[in-house]
Amino acid sequence: EVQLVQSGAxxxxxxxxxxxxxKGSGHSFTTxxxxxxxxxxxxxxEWMGIIYxxxxxxxxxxxxxxxxxxxxxKSISTAxxxxxxxxxxDTAMYFCARLGIGENxxxxxxxxxxxxxxx
Amino acid sequence: xxQMTQSPSSLSASVGDRVTITCQAxxxxxxxxxxYQQKPxxxxxxLIYDASNLETGVPSRFSGSGSGTDFTFTITSLQPEDxxxxxxxxxxNLLFTFGxxxxxxxx
Numbered sequence: 589e590v591q592l593v594q595s596g597a598x599x600x601x602x603x604x605x606x607x608x609x610x611k612g613s614g615h616s617f618t619t620x621x622x623x624x625x626x627x628x629x630x631x632x633x634e635w636m637g638i639i640y641x642x643x644x645x646x647x648x649x650x651x652x653x654x655x656x657x658x659x660x661x662k663s664i665s666t667a668x669x670x671x672x673x674x675x676x677x678d679t680a681m682y683f684c685a686r687l688g689i690g691e692n693x694x695x696x697x698x699x700x701x702x703x704x705x706x707x
Numbered sequence: 708x709x710q711m712t713q714s715p716s717s718l719s720a721s722v723g724d725r726v727t728i729t730c731q732a733x734x735x736x737x738x739x740x741x742x743y744q745q746k747p748x749x750x751x752x753x754l755i756y757d758a759s760n761l762e763t764g765v766p767s768r769f770s771g772s773g774s775g776t777d778f779t780f781t782i783t784s785l786q787p788e789d790x791x792x793x794x795x796x797x798x799x800n801l802l803f804t805f806g807x808x809x810x811x812x813x814x
Contacts, residue, residue, distance in 0.1 A: 623803070633751060633794055635803040647801045650708070683750055692757060692798055693741040697750035
């Protein structure tokens, strides 16, 4: 069974750094792109970026380029999303998702990680 | 950049009603369009891919159509478990854009 399991909820202060994770299992982790999607409170879905674990090829949405870093450790089948300096506006639910073999839709999703940034 | 719009932004319907949601792209996107369902507190789930293909395991009351700039998502007979927000999503060259969503609830 394909599963993406994300790290737990985080509460951080503005200016702090953070790295959240998404661990895959049940499939060949290195041969499927993993994407990240943001959902701010009460708002819609925003695609942030995507990474290919096989060679760490990474693409970012222009809206998120330079704001976050997506990385992967294929030895432990885990993708990451990180911030160097959080803002209150980063408060949101973050989902990872696997891009299907046709590279057209996200077929499996993590359960989401809630990040709260507050002073 | 390609912009995606959806209408309506919300709707209320009764069990058994036919529900239709439209999604419009700012330029021709062929059939590179998916539909997702998101229930409160849950991750999204793909229902329709490539505009009109039903994902495996998804009930046949869900359907999609369209190409180019105009797309339609239909629930032929709304069921209680269909209460959710529905998003269209365009994809091309590993870039993805979600529509703003349509919230469906009971009248």
